[in-house]
Amino acid sequence: MNPATANIEEAILSAILAGRIDPGTRLGEQKLADLFGVSRTRVREAMMRLETRGVVQVSARRGWYVVEPSAEEAREAFQTRRVIETGLLQTVREVPPAVLASLKEHVAIERRAIETGDVHSRACLLGDFHIHLADALGNRLLTEIIRDLTARTTLISMLYQPTEKAEESSHDHEDIVAAMEAGDLSLAARLMDEHIGKVEAGLDLTARPDPLAGLRELLSPSTFAGNAPSVPHHHSHSHPHTNDHPLTKED
């Protein structure tokens, strides 16, 4: 594959995994082309690849958008992750010491990141745990699949997750690794199942996916009469379709 195209693809995917791009963000071809110093052709190529990987969507003649999974799609993504990740743990017979060591270190890094509190690296690391697991116990193919799925669930969390429970997740990871160390892969699989279940249960799959979610909050106090010349944006939480900080700087 063309290296430039691969770069764009990888840059966007890892930005999503790091929680740096919101679901619904518009990705203009020309803007990306300028940003990466390539022509639109390349950008389109990367976008189409990302589309088949399920992280981007095209709206005809309007542009490319980071996907905003529906509630249904969210359930599918979590079910799929459950299937694959528990399957992986139960398929494996024994865990090499080197793998255990690296997983333990990863959890340690998670803990430190939670204390320092950078929300981006935190979310990134929590997702990375699963990717590392697939990489260490599985193979490249499996890792790629898990990576794409993690990107999906990351976006889902950004859409539907009311409160972040990073600490709990990291605890879960720790327990899973402990079970692996004890040689009880069955237990590890069950813990993984519960862990993913917890994350999914922590979502509010009833509300978010419409772009008006943020607006409703503003309308409810009824301090709205049409005489407000400028929209108050004191709560600058970026909303889908109305984000004013896309990947590319506005000129």
Next chain:
Amino acid sequence: MNPATANIEEAILSAILAGRIDPGTRLGEQKLADLFGVSRTRVREAMMRLETRGVVQVSARRGWYVVEPSAEEAREAFQTRRVIETGLLQTVREVPPAVLASLKEHVAIERRAIETGDVHSRACLLGDFHIHLADALGNRLLTEIIRDLTARTTLISMLYQPTEKAEESSHDHEDIVAAMEAGDLSLAARLMDEHIGKVEAGLDLTARPDPLAGLRELLSPSTFAGNAPSVPHHHSHSHPHTNDHPLTKED
């Protein structure tokens, strides 16, 4: 997505699943464009999508080729399928009667196809069993993943499988469904694991992947002196990179 592009993508993928396109087959852009009545742009789009799905590869300025997985990639594909398919069976709590019925019917169709003996529909149906399973027990996302993986393993079988054991596979499927009917999903998962293991074990991962495999057979009897004006092709089994019956007719 553009419907025309989707058509090309789907046509090629299902042709691969049906065993109608050999691994290593060259897919010329212009030829495909003529065949489907579209421009090269569309074909390239479809090809790039198929590339990200792992069923096609581009060789710079030479053309697109149906992948010929290496032995290593073959192992990865089978491991991944084992992980996912056993994971699926173990994640599911109970199997709805309707699903059981449709699976049973599928197995019945398999049996009939084996008796009548059309090799294409046979291979297609054996792969389809797994796809149907994912569809019935899982979700669309999972089905798509399994579909791509099945395409991979189909190609692998065509490369490395010395003898076809369709009957045995169909028996395995029957046993798996029986275990599901008995409500013993654990057993079903184990049977699935063994089934995939058997298919993998039935491969000869030492020989095939080089394009000269077919040639070596010819050279060994040493009935070759350079005085043979035309290469004998009595054994018209198509070889990778030297196939004379590509998807598109030669003009």
Next chain:
DNA sequence: GCTCACAAACTTGTATACAAGCCTGTAAGC
């Protein structure tokens, strides 16, 4: 003042032209 129609700007969709590289067949040189 409000609504609706229209136009301009902007963005993607698509084809095509040309550039660049690979493969093959041919001929010259040894």
Next chain:
DNA sequence: GCTTACAGGCTTGTATACAAGTTTGTGAGC
């Protein structure tokens, strides 16, 4: 006769131009 260099044809790689559609801003009409 054998090797090697070269040229021609063929195929993909890439950019660009234009077509088609969407969004938004503006002005006329009610």
